[in-house]
Structures are given as structure tokens and as C-alpha cells.
Amino acid sequence: MTKAEHPRASGRSPRGGPPAWRGVVWPLLISAVALGALIAVLGFGLGTPEDLPGAASPDATTGGGTHPSETILRVTCALAAVAAVAALGGRLARRLGQPPVIGEIAAGLLLGPSALAGLVPASTEVFFPESARPLLSLLAQVGLILFMFAVGSEFDVAELRRSGRVVGVVSQASMVVPFVLGALSALVVYREFAADGIGFIPFAIFLGTAMSITAFPVLARIVQESGLARRPLGTMAMACAAACDVIAWCTLALAMAVAGSGGPWGAVGTVLLAAAVTVVVLRVGRPLVRAAERWADRAQVPVAARVVFLLLLAFSLARLTDVMGVHAIFGAFLAGLLVPHRPGNRMTAVQTGIDSLNRKLLLPLFFVTVGMTVDLTAVTGRAGLLLAGVLVLVVAVVGKLAGTAVTARSAGLPWRTSLGLGVLLNARGVTEIVVLRAGLEAGLINQNAFTVLVVMAVVTTVMTGPALDLLKLSHRRTSAAPGAETASPVTGDAKEKELV
Numbered sequence: 001m002t003k004a005e006h007p008r009a010s011g012r013s014p015r016g017g018p019p020a021w022r023g024v025v026w027p028l029l030i031s032a033v034a035l036g037a038l039i040a041v042l043g044f045g046l047g048t049p050e051d052l053p054g055a056a057s058p059d060a061t062t063g064g065g066t067h068p069s070e071t072i073l074r075v076t077c078a079l080a081a082v083a084a085v086a087a088l089g090g091r092l093a094r095r096l097g098q099p100p101v102i103g104e105i106a107a108g109l110l111l112g113p114s115a116l117a118g119l120v121p122a123s124t125e126v127f128f129p130e131s132a133r134p135l136l137s138l139l140a141q142v143g144l145i146l147f148m149f150a151v152g153s154e155f156d157v158a159e160l161r162r163s164g165r166v167v168g169v170v171s172q173a174s175m176v177v178p179f180v181l182g183a184l185s186a187l188v189v190y191r192e193f194a195a196d197g198i199g200f201i202p203f204a205i206f207l208g209t210a211m212s213i214t215a216f217p218v219l220a221r222i223v224q225e226s227g228l229a230r231r232p233l234g235t236m237a238m239a240c241a242a243a244c245d246v247i248a249w250c251t252l253a254l255a256m257a258v259a260g261s262g263g264p265w266g267a268v269g270t271v272l273l274a275a276a277v278t279v280v281v282l283r284v285g286r287p288l289v290r291a292a293e294r295w296a297d298r299a300q301v302p303v304a305a306r307v308v309f310l311l312l313l314a315f316s317l318a319r320l321t322d323v324m325g326v327h328a329i330f331g332a333f334l335a336g337l338l339v340p341h342r343p344g345n346r347m348t349a350v351q352t353g354i355d356s357l358n359r360k361l362l363l364p365l366f367f368v369t370v371g372m373t374v375d376l377t378a379v380t381g382r383a384g385l386l387l388a389g390v391l392v393l394v395v396a397v398v399g400k401l402a403g404t405a406v407t408a409r410s411a412g413l414p415w416r417t418s419l420g421l422g423v424l425l426n427a428r429g430v431t432e433i434v435v436l437r438a439g440l441e442a443g444l445i446n447q448n449a450f451t452v453l454v455v456m457a458v459v460t461t462v463m464t465g466p467a468l469d470l471l472k473l474s475h476r477r478t479s480a481a482p483g484a485e486t487a488s489p490v491t492g493d494a495k496e497k498e499l500v
Helices: 022-044 068-095 100-111 121-127 133-154 157-162 165-193 200-212 216-225 232-261 264-299 303-323 328-338 346-360 362-373 376-380 383-410 415-425 429-441 447-462 464-470 494-499
Strands: none
Touching: 068 100, 068 133, 068 362, 100 362, 100 429, 100 447, 133 303, 133 328, 133 346, 133 362, 133 429, 165 200, 165 232, 165 383, 165 415, 165 447, 200 232, 200 383, 200 429, 216 232, 216 415, 216 429, 232 264, 232 328, 232 415, 232 429, 264 303, 264 328, 264 346, 303 328, 303 346, 346 362, 362 429, 362 447, 376 383, 376 447, 383 415, 383 447, 415 464, 429 447, 447 464
16 A cells, blocks of 8 residues: 555545544634624624623623523523414414415414413413513514525525516516605605605605515415416516515615615615625625535535635624625525525535425514514504504505506406416415514504504404416316326416416
8 A cells, every 4th residue: 555545644534534633723713603603793892791682781680680590591481482372373274275484474463462462461471581681682683684585595586587577577477566655655644654754755655665565485385385387377486486585675665765764865875885786796795605515515615614604604794784784684695695506405405405495494483473562452542543454455455466467467367377477466464564664663553554654564464365267377286186287177278377
């Protein structure tokens, strides 16, 4: 055996495994990255106890205050309770033919001041103890950031580019019509819904954006469960929703820029800065991430290092956009665009694992906390708010249905297909709630508006399944026989049947 062939001389283990030095280098590398992330977080002022709302003072963990171990136990118990309630609500919603997120929000409503907390105020301490509230809120925000990161990863830019003329026209109309109607309705609901000190222009832009949202992640689940995933109607709806998402994030960024800058010139500067950062990140960042992926595959980088890399990418860009005056969810979405899903890719597998854990643990916490902050009793007792809520719901539904269906029909699609497309794009679900939460935190809307608009998001999502059944567009039971679709007798318009 030559010196080069000897296991010890080549640096490899005697059994032919990876080099022995990796057992030392990778832990050091992960520790260095984690330490760097901690320094960066502390340097930006993130996560420090004094910055968290309701956080205890340093003296609270010593002496007569709550011990850290007790706080950790309360956080763990509260997280387990919320996860259990969310899982139960999601399972019940799925049995009723609804997306799981509807059950998670409903569970939050039942736990919140609208139901249990209103009847038994002490119950709040079970799910959200006072000492654990800052950490639970922080975990909910982590779940939101990771969710937006996953949405960006699943966003198919290539499919959007391949979309035809009809998809382009319909997607624009499905945004413009409800946006204009929503901005006009802001004239009526401004006094009831606008936060204190917010101007009419940013409020109108935000309300128009909220009216024109389509929930891309929830729509994907609805399309799949309705048997439309591989049919032209489902493909067209997903392409339109993807285009709507792009426009919606841009208009939301504009609303926040106008609200945070204090004037039109400051808003223009913020928007231009955000656009420049987006271009640079996508143009420069994507090749760098691809190169890092190839190097990681060649070097057999362990899963732990890939997890740290993805988390740093998501939270760093989230912090960057937050510092620029745009919400952190934009940065997380942008980070997801840098690591798109590719079948068989190791980084995609790691990202899918992170997303799976997040959707089962942290994201339900976010939606349950949203439901717990909604107080329906504060709205039902005021006639002005009820009328404003009815107006918002009618404008939202009519704007989406009319804008989509009429445009699709004028583009040559049959009426039933056009109406089905409008029904699908009317589902607002998760994306709407994320946008509403961002608007509430940015001071664009008040708590009453948040409550009404969350109800609108739930109603427009719940009505999607029954509306598809009413139009006879759902194909849940036609997948039993592979040839059932082609063997069935042709009735009605053959062109419409092909498009459905």
C-alpha cells in the first residue's frame, strides 16, 4: 500500500467514510455561524428582553420574580396547548371540506375574548400566561417569517413567465377592480377603520390591497382537494394567484412606505430602495446561493449547517427590509425566492423539513394568536361597524368575482369557467391575514378594522368550496377511475368542459 493509498495519509477514515477532519470543522463552523448570528441579532437590537413588549425586568428572574425555568415550562405548556387546539381545529375544518387554517383561526376565536376568554377571563393564563407572552409572541413571529420564506420558495417564477395572455389580463383585472373598489370604500369606512394619526392615502392604498388579495398557499390546497390541480382551470387559477401575489406585495410595500415616511418623497425613496435591493438580491444572490448549494453537495455539508444557512438567509433579509421601512415578511419572501424548490435537491429537502415543522408547531401559534386578538363582541355591539363590515364583505366579493369573471369571459372563456376562476381567486385565507397583521402592526388600521377584515378573509375562504360545488366544477369524486373523465358522456358546451 502506497502512502497516498493509506487511510491515515489521505485524511480519510479507515472504513472509507468522509475525512476525519470534518468531525471537528463542521461543529466549529456551525458554532461560528451561530455566534455571528447572535452578535448580529444583538447588534441590531433584536431579541433583547428590554425590547419585548411586556417583558419582565432583569430583576424579575431573581429573588421574588419568576425563575427562567418556570417561564420556559409555561412557554412549553402553552405552546403544547395551542398546538393541540390548532390541530383539532384544523382536523375538524378538513372534515368539513375547508382548509386547516380556517380551523386554526376558529380555534383562536373560541379561545379569545369572543368566546372562552370573555366568559372565563382566567382561561387566558392557560394558553397565554403573562410571563410567557413575550416569548410566545416572538415564536409566533418566527413562524410567520418561516412561512413567508416557504411561500417564496414554492413560488414558481417560470410558470408565471409561461402564462398566456389570458392569465396576464385576468390577473391584472382581478387585482385592479377590487383595489379600486376598496380604495373608494375607504371614503366610507375611514373614520371607523383607520388607526389614529394615519392619513387617508396610505389607508386607502392598504384597504384596496386587502380587498384584492388572493391566498396563494390556501388556493393551492383548495385546487388540490377539489381535483383541479391538473386541469386547466386549476392551473390558470394558480398562475393568476401568483401574479396577484407579486402585485399585492408591491402595493402593500407602497402603503407602508407612505405611512412610515411621513410624505410622498420619502415614500418614493423607500419604494425605490426596496426595488433596488430586490433586483440586487435576485441578480447577485441567486447565483451565489446556487454556487453555495453546489459546494455544499460536493463537500457533503451536514444537515445542521444547511439549516443554519437557511435560517440566517431568511432572518437576515427579513431584518434588512424591516430596517428599510418595509415589513419583515417581504424580506422573508425574497429570501425564499433565492432557494426555489427543485425536486431531488438536498437544500430543498432541508427547507421542506423546516417548513413541515413550522406548519405543525409555530405557524398554528401565529394563527391562533390572531384569532385570540379578534373580539367579535366589540363589533357586534356597534351598528356603524356592522354596516362597515357588510360593505367591506360585499365590495371584496363583488370586486373579485366581477373583475375576474367579466375579464375572463371577454378574453374568450365560457361563463361557468370564468365564474369558477373568480370564485377561486376570491379565497383570501392565510395571505390576507398576514397582510392584515402587518397593517395592524404598522398602524394603518385599528383593532376594529382588523377584526372585521379577518372575518371577511375567513368568509371568502369558506365560501370557495361550496361555490365550486354549486357551479359543478369540483372533481373530488371523479378520480376513482382513470378513464372516467374521457368516458363520461359529453353534455353542454364541449369547449367549456375542456377548460374546466
